[in-house]
Amino acid sequence: MSVRVVARIRPLLEKELGKDVIVRADRVDDAKPLTVVKIPSPKNEAEEFSFAFNSVYDQSTSQEELFTAEVAPHIKALFQGLDVTIFAYGVTGTGKTHTMRGGLRLAERGVIPRLLSNVFRRGKKMMKDTNGETVVDVALSYYEIYNDKVFDLLEPPEKRQPAGLPLREKEGKTFVVGLSERPCDDLKDFERLYIEANNNRVTAATKLNAHSSRSHAILRVKVTQTSGDTIRESTASAIDLAGSEDNRRTDNGKERLVESAAINKSLFVLSQCVDAISRGDKRIPYRESKMTRILSLGQNNGITVMILNLAPIRSYHLDTLSSLNVSSRAKRIEVREIENEIVFKQAPRTNSGLLGANIARQPLR
Ligand code: ADP
Numbered sequence: 001m002s003v004r005v006v007a008r009i010r011p012l013l014e015k016e017l018g019k020d021v022i023v024r025a026d027r028v029d030d031a032k033p034l035t036v037v038k039i040p041s042p043k044n045e046a047e048e049f050s051f052a053f054n055s056v057y058d059q060s061t062s063q064e065e066l067f068t069a070e071v072a073p074h075i076k077a078l079f080q081g082l083d084v085t086i087f088a089y090g091v092t093g094t095g096k097t098h099t100m101r102g103g104l105r106l107a108e109r110g111v112i113p114r115l116l117s118n119v120f121r122r123g124k125k126m127m128k129d130t131n132g133e134t135v136v137d138v139a140l141s142y143y144e145i146y147n148d149k150v151f152d153l154l155e156p157p158e159k160r161q162p163a164g165l166p167l168r169e170k171e172g173k174t175f176v177v178g179l180s181e182r183p184c185d186d187l188k189d190f191e192r193l194y195i196e197a198n199n200n201r202v203t204a205a206t207k208l209n210a211h212s213s214r215s216h217a218i219l220r221v222k223v224t225q226t227s228g229d230t231i232r233e234s235t236a237s238a239i240d241l242a243g244s245e246d247n248r249r250t251d252n253g254k255e256r257l258v259e260s261a262a263i264n265k266s267l268f269v270l271s272q273c274v275d276a277i278s279r280g281d282k283r284i285p286y287r288e289s290k291m292t293r294i295l296s297l298g299q300n301n302g303i304t305v306m307i308l309n310l311a312p313i314r315s316y317h318l319d320t321l322s323s324l325n326v327s328s329r330a331k332r333i334e335v336r337e338i339e340n341e342i343v344f345k346q347a348p349r350t351n352s353g354l355l356g357a358n359i360a361r362q363p364l365r
């Protein structure tokens with residue numbers, strides 16, 4: 001099981017032009033790529049906190065660049081039978097949906113359509129190269145977890161049971177009972193299903209007077225390779241997580257609090273799992289939330305990429321810091337920034353946690 005944690009800082013939106021930018025990408029030294037996120041302390045602007053990641057993508061990063069660097073390299077592993085999981089984590093408005101789903105224009109397409117397009121291409125090539133001896137089938141499931149309940153997004157909202165779909169264990173794996181699965185042959189097929197399912201998601205949320213940013217949306221792409229008697233099955237999961245903002249601050253209606261508790265718990269468990277995996281722990285606390293259970297995070301031989309989405313401006317300050325700080329391992333080190341006299345006491349760990357290993361910075365004496 002391997003895990004990468006990367007950060008992506010989105011550009012300013014048109015309506016934000018001229019606003020105060022407080023988050024920036026940095027490198028440990030001039031010869032190195034961007035791996036550090038810097039943000040001032042809310043208490044003392046002269047202090048700056050640093051958070052290290054496996055990689056940091058700044059506002060100039062295109063959808064294609066992000067996909068090529070963080071997702072494309074794992075598609076080969078997927079066809080070798082490994083499960084691949086890509087999460088977008090962050091505050092509402094920071095670019096999770098943009099990163100995962102993206103826009104309609106080709107250049108604006110996000111991780112999900114690019115992933116599908118690569119999977120279809122690789123599958124077709126494999127069938128051709130083996131003269132049809134290997135058959136590759138792709139099937140989609142798409143569901144959301146809202147208030148710790150699982151709902152099928154490929155089914156119309158009218159068919160939803162209030163209790164959601166039950167989970168069941170089989171051979172050490174967790175399944176969603178009754179989750180639909182649709183075969184999908186090409187990108188057109190996929191797009192039709194995906195648009196319909198996303199409409200289902202919005203309709204269901206509106207009915208509950210909720211917002212779709214309050215649920216986790218999980219797209220599962222199952223790849224089945226059959227050649228003779230051998231069947232190889234693996235899945236790629238792409239997850240647009242619920243917003244990680246602290247709703248106690250912004251909206252304290254009763255319903256929002258129930259939602260927040262469910263969101264906070266699952267995001268917390270997720271970050272604990274990511275940390276435990278990156279440390280190489282034997283015990284991964286995946287059983288403690290439905291989302292991590294279903295994904296068997298830490299149980300499978302797989303690859304996990306967590307993308308922390310960040311907005312660069314001051315109005316997100318506290319939520320940005322807390323999303324940077326979510327990981328248990330993230331012990332913020334408060335060191336005053338003094339002119340340019342900065343020394344890195346400790347190189348960032350290559351396998352950073354959700355929050356990344358903080359870099360201890362001390363002024364030179
Ligand atoms: P989230 O899903 O985290 O709530 P969105 O993906 O909806 O956030 O992004 C919020 C806004 O920012 C949207 O208008 C989106 O188009 C825009 N946006 C986010 N990331 C980028 C980016 N990398 N480049 C351009 N616009 C972006």
Ligand code: MG
Pocket residue numbers: 093096097098213240
């Ligand atoms: Mg969103």
